Amino acid sequence: MQPSLEKLRKFFRLEHENKYENTAIIGGLAKMLDFWEGEARTDGIAEEVIQAVVARLRSYEKLNANGRAESLKGLWKRIAETYPEAGQKPKTLQQQPPRPPSPAQEPTPRTASVVEPAPAPRPVVPQPQEQRKPRPVPQPRSEVVVGAKTSQTPAALSANLTVLQGVGPKHAETLATLGMQTLGDMLYYFPRRYEDYSQLKPINSLFYGEILTVIGTVQSVASRPIKGGKSSVQEVIISDGTAALRLSYFNQPWIANKLKSGDAISVSGKVDQYLGRLVMNSPEYEPVEIENLHTARIVPIYALTEKIAQKWLRTIMKQVIEHWAPAVVDALPENIRLAARVVSLSEALTQVHFPSSQDRLKLARERLGFDEIFYLQMGVLRQKQDWKSVDARRFTTPAEWIDARISSLPFTLTNAQQNALSDIRGDLDSGKPMNRLVQGDVGSGKTVVAALAAAIVTNAGAQAAIMSPTSILAEQHYRNFKSLLAGEGGVLKESEIRLLVGSTPDIRKEEIRHGLLSGSIKIVIGTHALIEEPVLFKDLQFIVVDEQHRFGVEQRAALRNKGSNPHLLVMTATPIPRSLALTVFGDLDISVIDEMPVGRQPISTFVLRPQERERAFTVIRGQISSGRQAFIVYPLIDESEKIEARAAVDDFEKLSKEIFPDLRLGLLHGRMKPAEKDEVMTKFRNKEYSILVSTTVVEVGVDVPNSTVMLIEGADRFGLAQLHQLRGRVGRGADQSFCLLIPTREDATENERLQAMTQTNSGFELAELDLKTRGPGEFLGTRQAGFATTLKMASITDVKLIEKARDQAQLLFERDPYLEKPEHALLKEAFERFWGQGKGDVS
Numbered sequence: 001m002q003p004s005l006e007k008l009r010k011f012f013r014l015e016h017e018n019k020y021e022n023t024a025i026i027g028g029l030a031k032m033l034d035f036w037e038g039e040a041r042t043d044g045i046a047e048e049v050i051q052a053v054v055a056r057l058r059s060y061e062k063l064n065a066n067g068r069a070e071s072l073k074g075l076w077k078r079i080a081e082t083y084p085e086a087g088q089k090p091k092t093l094q095q096q097p098p099r100p101p102s103p104a105q106e107p108t109p110r111t112a113s114v115v116e117p118a119p120a121p122r123p124v125v126p127q128p129q130e131q132r133k134p135r136p137v138p139q140p141r142s143e144v145v146v147g148a149k150t151s152q153t154p155a156a157l158s159a160n161l162t163v164l165q166g167v168g169p170k171h172a173e174t175l176a177t178l179g180m181q182t183l184g185d186m187l188y189y190f191p192r193r194y195e196d197y198s199q200l201k202p203i204n205s206l207f208y209g210e211i212l213t214v215i216g217t218v219q220s221v222a223s224r225p226i227k228g229g230k231s232s233v234q235e236v237i238i239s240d241g242t243a244a245l246r247l248s249y250f251n252q253p254w255i256a257n258k259l260k261s262g263d264a265i266s267v268s269g270k271v272d273q274y275l276g277r278l279v280m281n282s283p284e285y286e287p288v289e290i291e292n293l294h295t296a297r298i299v300p301i302y303a304l305t306e307k308i309a310q311k312w313l314r315t316i317m318k319q320v321i322e323h324w325a326p327a328v329v330d331a332l333p334e335n336i337r338l339a340a341r342v343v344s345l346s347e348a349l350t351q352v353h354f355p356s357s358q359d360r361l362k363l364a365r366e367r368l369g370f371d372e373i374f375y376l377q378m379g380v381l382r383q384k385q386d387w388k389s390v391d392a393r394r395f396t397t398p399a400e401w402i403d404a405r406i407s408s409l410p411f412t413l414t415n416a417q418q419n420a421l422s423d424i425r426g427d428l429d430s431g432k433p434m435n436r437l438v439q440g441d442v443g444s445g446k447t448v449v450a451a452l453a454a455a456i457v458t459n460a461g462a463q464a465a466i467m468s469p470t471s472i473l474a475e476q477h478y479r480n481f482k483s484l485l486a487g488e489g490g491v492l493k494e495s496e497i498r499l500l501v502g503s504t505p506d507i508r509k510e511e512i513r514h515g516l517l518s519g520s521i522k523i524v525i526g527t528h529a530l531i532e533e534p535v536l537f538k539d540l541q542f543i544v545v546d547e548q549h550r551f552g553v554e555q556r557a558a559l560r561n562k563g564s565n566p567h568l569l570v571m572t573a574t575p576i577p578r579s580l581a582l583t584v585f586g587d588l589d590i591s592v593i594d595e596m597p598v599g600r601q602p603i604s605t606f607v608l609r610p611q612e613r614e615r616a617f618t619v620i621r622g623q624i625s626s627g628r629q630a631f632i633v634y635p636l637i638d639e640s641e642k643i644e645a646r647a648a649v650d651d652f653e654k655l656s657k658e659i660f661p662d663l664r665l666g667l668l669h670g671r672m673k674p675a676e677k678d679e680v681m682t683k684f685r686n687k688e689y690s691i692l693v694s695t696t697v698v699e700v701g702v703d704v705p706n707s708t709v710m711l712i713e714g715a716d717r718f719g720l721a722q723l724h725q726l727r728g729r730v731g732r733g734a735d736q737s738f739c740l741l742i743p744t745r746e747d748a749t750e751n752e753r754l755q756a757m758t759q760t761n762s763g764f765e766l767a768e769l770d771l772k773t774r775g776p777g778e779f780l781g782t783r784q785a786g787f788a789t790t791l792k793m794a795s796i797t798d799v800k801l802i803e804k805a806r807d808q809a810q811l812l813f814e815r816d817p818y819l820e821k822p823e824h825a826l827l828k829e830a831f832e833r834f835w836g837q838g839k840g841d842v843s
Contacts, residue, residue, distance in 0.1 A: 001083070002040075002043040002044070002045060002083075003039065003043060004036060004039040004040040004042075004043045004045060005040075005043075005045070005079065005083065007036065007039070008036070008053070008079075009076070011024050011025060011029065011032060012024075012072050012076060015029060015068075015072065016069070016072075019065065020065040020068040020069050020072075021065075022060060022061050022068070028060070028061050029057050029060050029061075030057045030058050030060060030061065032057070033053075033054055033057055033058070036053070037050060037054065040053070046082060046338075047341065047343060047363075048082075048334075048337060048338055048341075048343070048344065049078070049079060049082055049083075051343045051344045051346075051347040052075060052078060052079075052344065053075065053079075054347060055326050055344055055346040055347055055350075056071050056072075056074075056075045056326075058326055058350075059071075059326035059327070062323070157182060157183050157184035157187070157324065157328075158182050158183075158184060159182060159183050160172060160181070160182065161175055161180065161181065161182070161183065161186070163183070164183075164316060164319055164320065165319060166312075166315070166316060167316060174305065174306075174307050174308055175308070177305050178303065178304075178305055178308070183320055183324055186316075186317060186320045187320065187321070187324060187325060187328065187349050188349075188792075189302065189317075190352055190353070190368075190792055190793065191300035191301055191302050191352070191353065192301060192302065192303045193301045194298050194299060194300055194301060194355070194361070195211060195268070195298070195299045195301060196211070196298050196299075196358070198213070198297050198298055198357075200212070200213050200214065200215065201213075201214060202214070202240055202242040202243070203216060203238075203239070203240050203242050203243040203244065203245045204242035204243040205242075206245070206271050206278055207271065208271055208272070208273050208278065209270070209271060210270070210271045211268075211269070211270045211271075212268070212271070213266060213267065213268040214238075214240060214245065214266075214267050215240060215264070215265070215266050215267070216238035216239050216240040216245065216264075216265065216267065217238060217239055217240070217262060217263065217264050217265075218236060218237070218238055218259050218260065218261055218262060218263045218264075218265060219237040219238060219239050219244065219261065220236070220237045220261060221234070221235075221236050221237075221255065221256050221259050221260070221261070222234070222235050222256075223235075223253060223255075223256055231250065231251055232250075232251055232253060233248055233249070233250050233251075234248070234249040234250075234252055234253065234255040234256060235247070235248055235249075236248075236249070236255065236259055238265065238267065245267075245278065245279070245280065246274075246277065246278075246279045246280075247267060247279070247280050247281075247283055247285070248274075248279055248280070248281050248282070249281075249282050250281075250282065252282075259285075263287065264287065265285045265286065265287055266285065266286050266287075267280060267283045267284070267285045268283055268284045268285075268299070269281070269282070269283025269284060270283075284299075284311070297354075298354075298355045298356075298357070298358065298361065299314075300314060300317070300353055300354060300355075302314070302317070317353060318354065321349065321350055321353045321354060325346050325349040325350040325353075326346050326350070327346075328345055328346050328349060329345075329826060330344055330345040330346065331345070331826045331827045331829065331830035332345065332371065332374075332827065333812075333823065333824065333827060336374075336808050336812065339808060340370060340804050340805070340808055342363075342366060342367040342370050343363050343364065343366075343367045344367075345367065345371075347360075347363075347364065347367075348363070348364040348365075348367035348368050349364075349368075350364075351363065351364035352364040352365060352368060352793075365793050366801060368792070368793040369793040369794035369798070369801055370794075370801060370804065370805050371793075371830075372792070372793055372794040372834075373794050373801065373802055373805035373806065373809075374805040374808060374809050375830070375831050375834040375835070376794075376834075377586055377805060377806045377809035377810070378809045378812070378813060378831060379587075379831070379834070379835050380585070380586035380587035381586060381587070381809065381810065381813045381817070382813070382817060382818070383587040384435070384586070384587040384588075385817060387432075387433055387435050387587070388432050388433075388435075390432070390433060390565050391431055391432065391565065392430075392431060392432055392433040392434070392541075392565045392566070392567060393462070393541055393565075394428070394429055394430070394431050395428040395429060395456050395457055395460050395462075395541075395567075396429050397425055397428070397429070397456050397459075401459070402421075402425070402452070402456070405452060405455060405491070406452070408489055409448065409484070411597060411598070412598055413445070413448070414444075414445065414593070414595040414596070414597060414598070415595060416440075416444070416592065416593040416594055416595040417444075417445050417448065417449055417593055417595075419591065420438055420440075420446075420449050420591040420592075420593055421449050421452055421453070423436065423589070423591045424436065424438075424449065424453045424569065424591070425453075425456065427567065427589070428453070428456060428457070428542075428567060433565045433566065433567055433568065434567035434568055434569060434589075435568050435587065435588055435589065436568070436569050436570070436588060436589045436590070436591060437570050437571070437572065437581075437585055437588040437589070437590050437591070438450070438569060438570070438571045438572075438590075438591045438592075438593065439571075439572050439573075439574070439576055439581070439590065439591075439592055439593070440571070440573065440592070440593030440594070441573065441593070441594065441596070441728075441762070441763040441764070442573045442724065442725060442727075442728025442763065443596065443597070443600065443728055443731065443732050444573075444593040444594070444595065444596055444597070445593065445597050446571045446573070446593060447477060447480050447481075448480075448484060449593070450466065450544045450546075450569060450571060451480065451481050451484045451485055452484075453542065453544075453569060454466070454481070454485070454523055454542055454544070455485055455491050455492075457541050457542040457567070458491070458492060458496075458522040458523060459491055461519075461539070462539045462540070462541035462542065463516065463519065463521070463522055463523070463524075463537050463538065463539050463540045463541060463542075464522065464523045464524075464540075464541070464542040464543070464544070465523075465524050465525075465526075465530055465537070465540060465542075465543050465544070465559060465562075466481070466523070466524070466525040466526075466543075466544040466546065467526065467527065467528070467530050467531075467543070467544070467545050467546065467559055468525070468526070468527055468546045468547070469527070469546070469547050470527065471501040471502065471503060471527055471674060471678055472677065472678060472681050473546065473547070474499060474501050474525055474526050474527050475499060475501070475678075476703050477525050477546065478497070478499040478525045481497055481523060481525060482494055482497050485497065485523070492522055492523065495520075495521075496520070496521055496522040496523065497521075497522065497523045497524075497525070498512050498515065498521050498523070498524050498525070499524075499525050499526060500512050500524055500525070500526035500527075500529050500530060500535070501526050501527050501529055502527060502528075502529050502674060503674065503675055503678065504529070509529075512524065513534055513535055513536070516535065516536065516537050516538065517536050517537070517538055518538060519538035519539060530559055531558040531559050531562075535562070536562065537562050537563060539563075540562050540563030540564075540566050541563060541566050541567060542566060542567045542569070543559055543560060543563070543566050543567070543568050543569070544569045544570075544571065545559070545568070545569070545570045545571070546570075546571050547571070547572055547573065547574075570588070573725065573728070573763075574721055574725070574763075574767070576767065586806075594762075594764060599734050600731065600734075601731065601734070601735070601736050601737070602731075602761045603710075603727055603730060603731040603737045603738065603739050603761055604736065604737070604738050604739070605727065605738075605739040605740075605741065605757050605758045605761075606738070606739075606740055606741065606758065607715075607741045607742075607743070607754045607755065607757075607758060608740055608741065608742050609742075609746050610742055610743070610744070610745065610746060611746070612742075613742060616711050616740045616742065617659055617660075619709060619738060619740065620632075620660075620691065620709050620711065621660075623708050623709050623738075624663065624690045624691070627706075628706060628707065628708040628709070628735065629684065629687065629689070629690055629691065629692070629704065629706050629707040629708070629709075630690070630691050630692075630707060630708070630709035630710070630711065631691075631692050631694060631698060631707060631709065631710045631711065631726075631729055631730065632651075632655070632691060632692070632693050632694070632711045632713065633648075633694050633695065633696065633698065633710065633711070633712045633713065633726055634646055634647055634648040634651065634693070634694070634695055634713045634714060635647075635695070635696075635713070635714040635717040635718065636648065636695070636714070637649055637669045637670065637671060637695055646713045646714055646744075648667065648669055648693055648694060648695050649667070649669070651693065651713070652665065652667045652693045655691070655693060660690075660691060663690040663691060664688065664689050664690055664691075665689060665690070665691045665692070665693055666680045666683060666684050666688075666689035666691070666692045666693065667680065667692075667693050667694070668680045668681065668692060668693070668694040668695070668697055668698065669694065669695045669697060670695055670697050677697065680692070684704060685704050687706065692707075696718075696722060696726065698726070698729055703732055704729070704732070705732045705733035706733065707729065707730050707732075707737075708730055708731075708733075708735050708736070708737040708738065709730060709737065709738050709739075709740070710726060710727055710729055710730045710737070710738070710739045710740070711740045711742070712726055712739070712740070712741050712742065713742050714742070714743065714744050715741035715742060715743050715754055716743035716744055716745075716753070716754060717744065718753075719753070720753045720756060720757070720766045720767070720769060721766070721767060723741070723753065723754075723757055723766075724757070724763050724766050724767075726739075727739040727757070728763075739757070741754050741757060752769075753769075756769055812824075819831060
């Protein structure tokens with residue numbers, strides 16, 4: 001048997017002989033973890049076993065004698081299952097614990113003398129019972145009846161926060177605004193970042209700008225008025241024998257009452273400089289004789305709201321984590337946890353809130369991220385199976401008919417477009433509902449593929465609906481669908497294709513609604529107006545959702561419910577990296593259009609220094625003199641004191657009056673009403689404006705083939721996906737187009753994202769790079785609105801973690817797709833909480 005396990009057995013035997021009084025080691029059994037963890041890892045003990053020992057021993061002192069006996073008995077049973085060479089469990093651990101003797105009979109307990117290398121001294125923690133007793137907290141139960149079914153989640157995790165010491169009804173109400181209403185909510189309210197104060201340094205070794213912890217003795221405390229007596233500054237001088245350090249606090253007169261000369265304190269913060277001397281401004285401090293919660297450790301920093309202080313929330317959180325994290329039952333089956341090599345849920349929750357080290361924090365985040373990807377993948381796999389389990393109408397298309405439609409187009413389809421169309425035809429003829437994502441680069445020709453698919457359905461007498469995120473994009477699709485499908489040689493009449501947006505006059509809305517109900521309108525294109533209650537269809541069989549990540553789950557589901565198992569095609573111009581697509585869009589079949597139409601020229605992209613702005617204006621003037629148009633895009637609407645960047649409204653005046661006084665300029669931004677935006681875009685499309693000054697509202701789908709210059713101000717403030725989308729607003733005709741990027745500062749011209757833009761026009765290459773540098777946020781969009789819990793810990797850039805979680809989810813799904821086996825009852829509960837009782841439709 002490994003030495004660390006032999007030592008563990010020795011201490012467990014001794015604890016039994018001492019009648020489970022937690023006296024086998026001075027300071028309690030948990031004290032042995034100071035040296036045992038390191039020994040166990042040296043012996044090669046499995047991390048899962050180590051974490052099980054850690055979790056049990058840390059919660060050991062809170063149990064009564066019977067509970068302690070059962071805890072050690074169960075723990076040793078688990079160790080013996082993992083390490084058969086450990087032999088039979090010690091006989092003493094199999095016996096029921098004797099009743100604790102009365103004080104008169106109580107023998108002197110034996111105590112192990114730990115002769116291990118002495119660990120670093122730790123602060124003595126005052127025992128709660130020696131101080132004031134905290135308000136009683138509900139005890140955990142292994143299972144609780146919820147309605148008609150049995151839940152294995154500890155009942156008290158649903159308890160209101162007022163059960164906690166120091167949390168009254170008002171505090172509970174404020175915490176609820178942060179999403180914390182129960183003890184369980186607090187366990188999953190993760191820190192948004194951490195400050196690592198775990199490195200102690202003597203004062204004479206401090207350097208300006210360091211963030212660290214020092215320990216010293218208070219030499220003096222003084223308060224003096226500033227700003228004519230309107231404010232005050234409190235100055236505390238501490239010394240550690242090597243040097244002195246000044247601590248400055250502003251308008252905190254109570255500091256003088258809290259800190260007295262001779263007090264030993266631990267101070268954590270950033271080293272600053274004042275009049276050539278090193279100081280700390282408003283650092284955190286604590287007396288050194290209590291456990292370091294706010295200093296001398298990796299300190300969690302939580303998102304706050306008004307009336308909640310960081311220090312107070314950390315203290316409350318410490319209560320919850322210490323008491324409840326060890327009591328949480330791990331929903332993840334042990335075989336999956338062992339295969340994935342992740343730590344226990346109790347360990348992860350403990351370490352993510354109050355990490356002992358950076359390594360253990362990393363393991364905690366990995367486990368919690370694994371859970372999120374695992375549940376996400378289980379959900380999308382189930383949705384895909386559910387969607388394929390129902391029947392849909394079949395639409396069989398003769399090859400001659402589709403060939404005739406393709407040959408009538410004014411251009412030649414690329415191979416990628418033909419492949420996507422072939423995929424869609426297969427789906428429509430499968431007898432199962434299509435659930436397909438078409439992802440294509442900007443300008444790659446997704447719309448014509450969707451139009452041909454709609455033609456297949458309407459040719460059989462059914463109806464199609466196309467939903468776009470904006471009225472500008474809807475109008476653009478309306479014009480394209482009419483030109484492709486109606487008119488001379490078309491398959492539909494113009495009156496059979498209609499546009500329904502918020503600004504459509506009421507009388508026309510009523511006419512369209514009547515036509516959809518009677519079946520005389522075959523294709524309707526619109527915005528969210530399509531999902532409104534009065535809109536009913538006679539036979540809706542095909543739905544296209546464009547830029548689908550901009551719609552919420554409920555909106556897509558509402559449109560789908562207007563038909564009977566309709567075929568669904570979703571489109572996006574945001575190229576999605578493979579790792580992300582397989583994970584977040586795992587319920588969808590995916591077609592990729594990665595070729596540009598014949599005749600399109602690559603857009604020439606240049607990064608200019610701010611002082612070269614006049615060169616950009618010269619390019620714009622040259623293009624306009626040739627009859628072209630230009631965009632100038634800004635990151636802000638108005639100037640901001642907090643953000644150093646140019647703004648659209650402010651620069652519009654200068655551009656109109658000083659730079660281009662002889663040209664007509666339009667202004668477009670997000671604070672304008674929809675009707676005003678539409679009017680500006682219509683005038684720009686009709687060439688009434690030569691230049692459109694805008695914010696990123698032009699990012700998606702705006703198609704003005706005559707525009708050939710895209711000038712982006714403050715380009716370093718955008719992600720690659722956004723820059724690429726903006727660049728895609730030009731280059732939509734046969735003429736050479738230009739994209740000019742001007743960062744906010746000259747040193748930002750070497751920005752990696754900006755330089756990448758000059759090297760490739762491929763959105764797929766840029767998407768991979770953006771995923772590495774900025775994470776998945778831009779690609780996920782509002783798709784996360786479908787989750788009961790958003791992805792808080794999972795990093796989609798961690799391909800190894802994704803593959804590990806996805807593989808485990810797929811293996812489990814093959815065995816038990818609906819988690820109906822008894823051993824998966826707890827996992828089913830956790831899965832349903834993640835997905836909001838199964839309501840998420842992520843497609």
